[in-house]
Amino acid sequence: DIQMTQSPSSLSASVGDRVTITCRASQSISNFLNWFQQKPGKAPKLLIYTASSLQGGVPSRFSGSRSGTDFTLTISGLQPEDFATYYCQQTYSVPYTFGQGTKLEIK
Amino acid sequence: QVQLQESGPGLVKPSQTLSLTCTVSGGSISSGDYYWSWFRQHPGKGLEWIGYIYYSGSTYYNPSLKSRVTISIDTSKNQFSLSLNSVTAADTAMYYCARQTASSYNRFDPWGQGTLVTVSS
Numbered sequence: 001d002i003q004m005t006q007s008p009s010s011l012s013a014s015v016g017d018r019v020t021i022t023c024r025a026s027q028s029i030s031n032f033l034n035w036f037q038q039k040p041g042k043a044p045k046l047l048i049y050t051a052s053s054l055q056g057g058v059p060s061r062f063s064g065s066r067s068g069t070d071f072t073l074t075i076s077g078l079q080p081e082d083f084a085t086y087y088c089q090q091t092y093s094v095p096y097t098f099g100q101g102t103k104l105e106i107k
Numbered sequence: 108q109v110q111l112q113e114s115g116p117g118l119v120k121p122s123q124t125l126s127l128t129c130t131v132s133g134g135s136i137s138s139g140d141y142y143w144s145w146f147r148q149h150p151g152k153g154l155e156w157i158g159y160i161y162y163s164g165s166t167y168y169n170p171s172l173k174s175r176v177t178i179s180i181d182t183s184k185n186q187f188s189l190s191l192n193s194v195t196a197a198d199t200a201m202y203y204c205a206r207q208t209a210s211s212y213n214r215f216d217p218w219g220q221g222t223l224v225t226v227s228s
Contacts, residue, residue, distance in 0.1 A: 094156075095171070
């Protein structure tokens with residue numbers, strides 16, 4: 001299975017901040033990487049697919065990028081509704097696997 | 108707008124079979140453009156992909172669960188189902204269904220709201 005290592009596991013930030021979450025794949029996955037946001041008691045919500053494509057309806061302050069096997073989710077100008085847990089997911093090969101999650105908390 | 112809704116027992120006894128159904132509304136499950144997936148999330152933990160099914164009935168399962176999992180589809184009811192046998196407390200989790208694009212994009216959207224299944228005697 002492809003291992004996805006996500007960092008940091010938790011992050012404190014303030015409204016208006018720019019934050020970056022990183023995910024590293026254990027092998028090449030091309031750009032087959034999704035990012036999800038999950039709020040307590042809710043299902044995951046797709047934010048970014050194929051590393052950098054913004055899912056419809058997702059605010060443009062969310063962006064994704066890739067450098068080799070390293071992937072980054074950036075939120076520019078944090079809003080109160082952005083405080084949640086974020087997960088990366090590789091879809092290069094089955095079984096699809098997720099990072100362990102990053103909990104973004106209000107400072 | 109396509110919506111998914113999970114249903115099934117919230118409590119299952121150890122060694123028995125967990126059975127859940129996902130009902131799709133607002134779109135046809137027979138569309139060749141999508142796979143239909145199941146995921147689970149143990150309490151306070153990360154996400155695990157269980158497997159998917161295509162409208163034709165072809166399936167792919169996570170090898171970690173393959174010996175115990177069956178996913179089936181009923182196109183006449185616009186539903187797909189998950190069966191997990193010989194459950195233990197380790198199968199206690201929130202179970203989600205989701206639609207997956209059958210293309211290189213592999214987008215998982217939308218998701219059902221999830222259903223909590225507890226394995227306990």
